[in-house]
Amino acid sequence: MRSFLGRFSNIFPHPIRLHHPTASDTHLEPPSKATGVPWLMPPPPFLRPPTFLPALSHSTKRGVSLRFLPLAITAFTTFFGSMSCKSGSSGRGAALSDGRGQGVAAASIHNAASYSQSDAGGSSSPIAPGRALCLNHSAGSDIGTIKRLIPALTHTARKGQMGRVGLLGGSADFTGAPFYAGMAGLKVGGDLCYIFTAEEASGPLKAYSPELMVTPVYSAKSLGVGFAGDLEGEEDGSSDAARSAEHKAKEKQVARMVQRVTPFFPKLHVLVVGPGLGRDPWIMEATRRILVEAKTHALPLVIDADGLWLVAHSPEILQDYPEGDDGGGVVVTPNLIEFARLQAGLTGASVAEATPPAVPFQHTDVIAVAKALGGKAGRVTVCLKGREDIVADRERWLVVTEEGARRRSGGLGDILAGTTGVLLHWSHLAMQEQAHGGAVKAERSERGSEGKGAQSGEESTCQIDPRDRVLWACAGASLIARRASRRAFEEHRRSMTAPDVLAHLGPVLEELSPTDIKEP
Numbered sequence: 001m002r003s004f005l006g007r008f009s010n011i012f013p014h015p016i017r018l019h020h021p022t023a024s025d026t027h028l029e030p031p032s033k034a035t036g037v038p039w040l041m042p043p044p045p046f047l048r049p050p051t052f053l054p055a056l057s058h059s060t061k062r063g064v065s066l067r068f069l070p071l072a073i074t075a076f077t078t079f080f081g082s083m084s085c086k087s088g089s090s091g092r093g094a095a096l097s098d099g100r101g102q103g104v105a106a107a108s109i110h111n112a113a114s115y116s117q118s119d120a121g122g123s124s125s126p127i128a129p130g131r132a133l134c135l136n137h138s139a140g141s142d143i144g145t146i147k148r149l150i151p152a153l154t155h156t157a158r159k160g161q162m163g164r165v166g167l168l169g170g171s172a173d174f175t176g177a178p179f180y181a182g183m184a185g186l187k188v189g190g191d192l193c194y195i196f197t198a199e200e201a202s203g204p205l206k207a208y209s210p211e212l213m214v215t216p217v218y219s220a221k222s223l224g225v226g227f228a229g230d231l232e233g234e235e236d237g238s239s240d241a242a243r244s245a246e247h248k249a250k251e252k253q254v255a256r257m258v259q260r261v262t263p264f265f266p267k268l269h270v271l272v273v274g275p276g277l278g279r280d281p282w283i284m285e286a287t288r289r290i291l292v293e294a295k296t297h298a299l300p301l302v303i304d305a306d307g308l309w310l311v312a313h314s315p316e317i318l319q320d321y322p323e324g325d326d327g328g329g330v331v332v333t334p335n336l337i338e339f340a341r342l343q344a345g346l347t348g349a350s351v352a353e354a355t356p357p358a359v360p361f362q363h364t365d366v367i368a369v370a371k372a373l374g375g376k377a378g379r380v381t382v383c384l385k386g387r388e389d390i391v392a393d394r395e396r397w398l399v400v401t402e403e404g405a406r407r408r409s410g411g412l413g414d415i416l417a418g419t420t421g422v423l424l425h426w427s428h429l430a431m432q433e434q435a436h437g438g439a440v441k442a443e444r445s446e447r448g449s450e451g452k453g454a455q456s457g458e459e460s461t462c463q464i465d466p467r468d469r470v471l472w473a474c475a476g477a478s479l480i481a482r483r484a485s486r487r488a489f490e491e492h493r494r495s496m497t498a499p500d501v502l503a504h505l506g507p508v509l510e511e512l513s514p515t516d517i518k519e520p
C-alpha cells in the first residue's frame with residue numbers, strides 16, 4: 001500500500017501528517033462566523049497536544065484518512081520528537097473572486113491550450129488560457145450562464161416538468177449510494193425520482209425516504225448476486241445439468257429485470273445508472289441490455305460508479321449513442337480510478353488492474369475518452385472528478401474550480417450524479433426557453449443575489465450555444481455539488497458526511513436562483 005501511494009506522491013503528498021497545529025499551520029479553515037466551531041481554534045502553545053489526526057486536504061482520496069490512522073499512530077510513537085511538522089501542501093483552489101473577497105466558481109469553456117489537474121491549487125489562476133465561448137470572461141459571466149440553466153418556479157408548472165429522474169442502482173450491499181443520488185436529484189429541484197433496484201434494497205430505501213419511488217426489479221437472493229461475483233468461478237460441486245438449469249433461471253431473471261425497467265423509459269427525462277449497483281456479472285448483463293434499450297429511446301443517461309465498470313468492460317455500448325430530440329446524450333462522471341479504467345477499457349488493457357498515472361490527467365485525456373466512447377457520432381460528455389473537475393465532450397472542455405470540501409466521505413460522487421441528471425434536463429428546458437426569446441430573459445434578470453448587477457446584464461446578452469449546453473449542465477452540477485460540500489464542511493468539519501451535503505443543496509440553489517421572483 002505504501003508503494004502504491006508512493007507512485008502517486010505528487011497527488012497524495014502527505015497521507016499521514018504528525019500535525020502540531022500552529023497559527024501558520026492550519027489545515028482547517030478558521031471556523032465560519034455563522035457556525036462557529038470553537039474546538040477547532042488552536043489551543044495555547046503550552047496546551048498543544050501532538051495529534052495523529054490526518055489533515056484534511058483537497059488532495060486526499062476517499063478512504064485514505066481512515067485507513068492510515070493505525071499507521072499514523074505507529075509513526076507517531078516511533079518518531080515523535082524527531083519528525084518535523086508539515087503543513088498541507090495542497091493549497092486552496094485559486095478560484096476567481098466575486099468582488100466580495102469570497103471564492104466563487106470559475107468555469108470556462110475552452111477549445112485550445114492546455115490544462116491539467118496538476119495546475120490546480122497553485123496561487124495563480126488555474127484557468128488555462130483558451131477561448132471562453134461567452135464573450136465576457138469573468139467568473140460572474142460563467143456563473144450567470146449556469147444560472148440560466150435553472151428554471152424559474154411558476155404557479156403554472158405541473159408535477160414532473162422540472163425533472164423525472166430514473167435511477168438504476170443500489171443493491172443488497174449498497175443502499176446509501178442510490179439514496180444520495182436520488183435525494184440529490186429531488187433536493188436540487190427535480191420533481192420525481194424512480195429507483196430501480198434489488199428487492200433487498202427497496203425496503204431500506206423506502207424507509208429512508210418516502211419521496212423516492214422504489215421499484216424492485218430483481219432479487220439478489222434468487223439471482224445469487226454478490227458485489228463482484230464471477231460467472232466462471234461458480235464451482236460448487238453441482239452437476240452440469242443443475243448448473244445449466246440454474247444458468248437458465250438466472251437468464252430469465254435478467255430478462256425480467258430488463259422488462260421491469262424499460263417500460264418506465266417514456267416517462268423519464270434522464271436515467272442515472274450505477275450508484276450502488278454492484279458489479280455482479282448478471283447485473284452487469286442486465287444493465288448492458290437496459291442501456292441498449294435506452295439507446296433506442298435516445299434516453300439521456302448519466303453513468304457513474306459501477307455503471308462505469310460496465311462501460312469500461314464494454315466501451316462499445318455508448319458508441320453512436322443518439323442525441324435525440326432532447327440532445328442530452330450520455331454523461332459519464334468518473335473519479336480518478338474510474339477514468340483510468342475507462343482508458344484501459346478503450347485501449348484493451350486490463351480494467352481491473354488499471355491505476356491512475358503518476359502525472360495528473362490533462363484535459364486532452366478527457367477529450368480523448370469522450371471522443372472514443374462516443375465513437376463516430378455519439379455524444380458523450382465526461383466529467384472527471386478531482387481536485388478540480390474537468391468536463392469535456394469530443395471537442396470542447398471546461399474546468400470547474402469551485403472549492404469543494406476537504407472531506408472525501410463516501411457518497412459525494414452519488415450526489416453529483418443525481419444533481420447532474422436534473423441539470424441535464426434543465427439544460428434542455430433552458431434551450432427551449434432560449435429558442436422562445438426574450439420574455440423569459442427579462443423575468444430572469446430580476447433575479448440574483450450573487451453578482452446581481454453584473455448578472456442581469458450578462459444574462460440578457462449571453463446566449464448559450466446549444467452545442468455547449470451539456471458541458472454547462474455538467475459544470476452547473478459540479479458547481480452546485482462542490483459548493484454544497486464546502487458549506488457542509490464549514491459546518492460539520494471532520495464529521496461531514498453525505499447527508500450534510502444534501503442538506504446544503506437547497507440553500508445553494510436558492511442562492512443561485514432565488515425563488516421569490518415576481519411572476520410575469
Ligand SMILES: NC(=O)C1=CN([C@@H]2O[C@H](COP(=O)(O)OP(=O)(O)OC[C@H]3O[C@@H](n4cnc5c(N)ncnc54)[C@H](OP(=O)(O)O)[C@@H]3O)[C@@H](O)[C@H]2O)[C@@H](O)CC1
Nearest residue numbers: 061174175176177275276277278305306335336337410411
Ligand atoms: N453508502 C453507500 O452505499 C456508498 C456506496 N458506494 C458504492 O460502492 C460501490 C463501490 O464503489 P467504490 O468507489 O468504493 O469502488 P471502486 O471504484 O473499486 O473504488 C475502490 C478502489 O478504487 C481505488 N480508488 C478509489 N478512488 C480512487 C481515487 N480517487 N484515486 C485513486 N484510486 C482510487 C481504491 O484504491 P485504494 O484506496 O485501495 O488504494 C480501490 O482500489 C459502488 O457501487 C458505489 O456506488 C459509494 O458510492 C460510496 C457510498
Ligand SMILES: Nc1ncnc2c1ncn2[C@@H]1O[C@H](COP(=O)(O)OP(=O)(O)OP(=O)(O)O)[C@@H](O)[C@H]1O
Nearest residue numbers: 058059335385386387404410411412413414416481
Ligand atoms: N480533491 C478534491 N477536492 C475537492 N473536491 C473534490 C476532490 N475530489 C473530488 N471532489 C469532488 O467531490 C465529489 C465526489 O468526487 P469523488 O471523486 O469522491 O467521487 P466518487 O469516488 O465517485 O464518490 P462516491 O463516494 O459517491 O463513489 C465531486 O463533486 C468532486 O468534484
